[in-house]
Structure formats: structure tokens, C-alpha cells
């Protein structure tokens with residue numbers, strides 16, 4: 001289908017629905033794509049795209065940021081992905097810790113971290129993200145990498161959003177990369193129209209059209225529009241690697257607090273590689289009573305889709321990509337950062 005034709009069809013079906021429709025994208029890469037292609041701007045006025053908790057850096061709890069910063073300040077070398085270094089915590093960011101003499105390394109991959117471990121045997125890798133980044137961390141642990149795990153399972157967060165009922169969600173644009181691992185089946189437990197789609201402009205528009213079509217016809221399906229990458233059964237081999245290394249526990253999310261069954265803990269058989277056990281003596285001494293939201297920052301509400309970035313008084317004034325107040329302005333997948341890109 002040609003792009004213009006697709007847009008015409010979206011306009012027509014939106015008119016036929018005749019009410020406001022709220023669709024949430026729950027994948028940071030979709031958030032980026034929607035901003036990059038200006039998709040919000042070309043949709044009819046009654047179709048609202050809301051950004052959900054799909055940015056791994058944004059949903060990493062302040063307590064975990066404070067924990068890793070404290071480990072680095074206590075002299076433990078730390079490595080993680082670049083964006084995370086800039087997230088401000090109560091004790092500063094990892095970047096600031098580095099300026100104060102801590103050994104902090106930004107890496108592109110788990111093999112990079114393993115390479116650094118050769119010269120820094122105590123190195124702790126701060127593992128974050130969902131089903132897409134977890135397999136590499138699991139592989140690192142199997143190869144002796146010490147990890148502070150904040151890895152999360154994505155589906156319980158979608159479930160929590162629906163159960164909390166704070167906002168109306170008429171449909172989800174499901175995460176494409178995560179779905180390639182999980183497959184289609186897990187989403188079926190959510191009683192809301194859903195579409196799994198890719199990241200090209202045409203993919204996203206097609207996904208929106210398929211959701212609107214479901215909404216118009218009162219269907220509750222999970223449509224896999226990204227079958228060139230996402231197989232119905234997902235990737236069993238990768239899930240096996242995750243299951244060998246991690247077990248499910250309750251997970252701590254920024255914006256939500258604890259979501260039952262959404263966290264991944266390193267199994268006992270790899271406890272030598274679990275930084276939370278290995279450095280328990282340091283972590284037990286950290287005062288986490290201040291590990292809340294930075295003053296005035298609305299990231300917790302932005303992450304749950306309750307507030308648009310531009311509603312935050314600091315957006316684009318005090319809080320900018322070079323001086324982020326909250327994590328949603330740090331990562332390119334963050335709601336605030338992706339919105340500011342439109343203005344730039």
C-alpha cells in the first residue's frame with residue numbers, strides 16, 4: 001500500500017470511529033521512529049499517540065542508579081552503556097563519579113565489558129533493559145562477567161498499566177524487538193487491541209491502521225504485522241539462555257514501583273557473578289531514603305503516559321539533552337528527549 005493511500009485510509013477510519021482514540025507505543029525504538037518521521041503530526045486530531053514505559057534507561061529505578069554510583073565511589077570499577085552514565089541520581093551520575101576519580105567505563109556491548117574485565121577483575125557490569133539486552137548479559141555471566149542486574153520482563157508493565165486504569169488505552173503498539181524473543185502468544189492475555197509492527201514509517205502507519213480497524217470492529221486481537229522478523233513462537237533458543245541464568249522475581253521500575261514478576265534475578269548457580277551478593281557489604285551501607293524522583297521532574301508520570309513532556313515546566317528550559325534533569329531527557333528513546341528532537 002502506498003504511503004498516501006495508507007494515510008487516507010487512516011483518516012477515513014478515524015472519521016468513522018468519530019471519537020478520541022488513545023494508542024500507546026511501548027517500545028523506545030518506536031518512540032524514536034514516531035518522532036523522527038513526524039507521525040504524530042500527520043495523524044488526524046482524534047488519534048493520540050502516547051509514549052509508554054519502553055525506554056530501558058528511563059524505567060531503571062533511581063535506587064538502582066544510586067546503588068551503582070555508590071559501588072563506583074567505593075572503588076569498584078563499573079561498566080555500562082553510555083546513556084546510563086548521564087542519568088542523575090541522588091549521589092550524582094556515573095559520569096560525575098568518574099570526574100571524581102571513580103573507574104567508570106562506557107561500553108557498546110557485553111564483549112567490550114569482558115575485555116575490560118581482563119585488566120579490572122572486579123569490574124561490575126550494570127545490566128539493564130528487556131528481553132532484547134538480557135540474552136547478551138546472560139552470555140556475559142556464563143563467561144564470568146560480574147553483573148548488577150536491573151533486567152526486566154516487559155509484559156507485566158503493560159499489564160500493570162491496564163490494571164492501574166489511570167489512563168484509557170485503546171490499543172498497544174507492541175514492542176517489535178522484544179516480540180522477536182517472546183513471540184506473539186504472551187500478549188494474548190492483555191484484553192486490548194494490539195499490533196506488533198516494525199520501525200519504518202510504513203510499518204508504524206500500517207500498525208496504526210490495523211489497530212484502528214480493530215477498534216472500529218470491536219476486535220481484541222494481537223496482529224503480527226512484523227512477521228518478517230517476529231515469528232509466532234519467538235526465539236526459543238534465546239529464551240533458553242535467559243532461563244538458564246536468570247529467574248523471575250518482582251521488579252522495581254521507575255514510575256511504577258514494584259511490579260510483580262517483572263524482574264530478573266541471577267540464579268544461585270551464578271551467584272559469584274551477582275554484584276548484589278558480592279558487594280552486599282557496600283550496598284547495605286547506602287542510604288536509599290533519598291532515592292526518589294529528581295525535584296520537579298515528572299518522569300514518573302511521563303513513563304506511565306499520564307503527562308506529556310511539554311507539560312513539564314522544565315522541558316526545554318532547565319531540562320535539555322546537555323543538562324538532563326530526569327532520565328526521560330537522557331536517552332534518545334526517552335519521551336522528553338524524542339520530543340525535544342522535533343523542536344531542534
Ligand code: SF4
Pocket residue numbers: 296297298299302309312313314315316319324325326327328329336
Ligand atoms: S522534561 Fe526533564 S524534568 Fe521534565 S519530565 Fe522530562 S526529564 Fe523530567
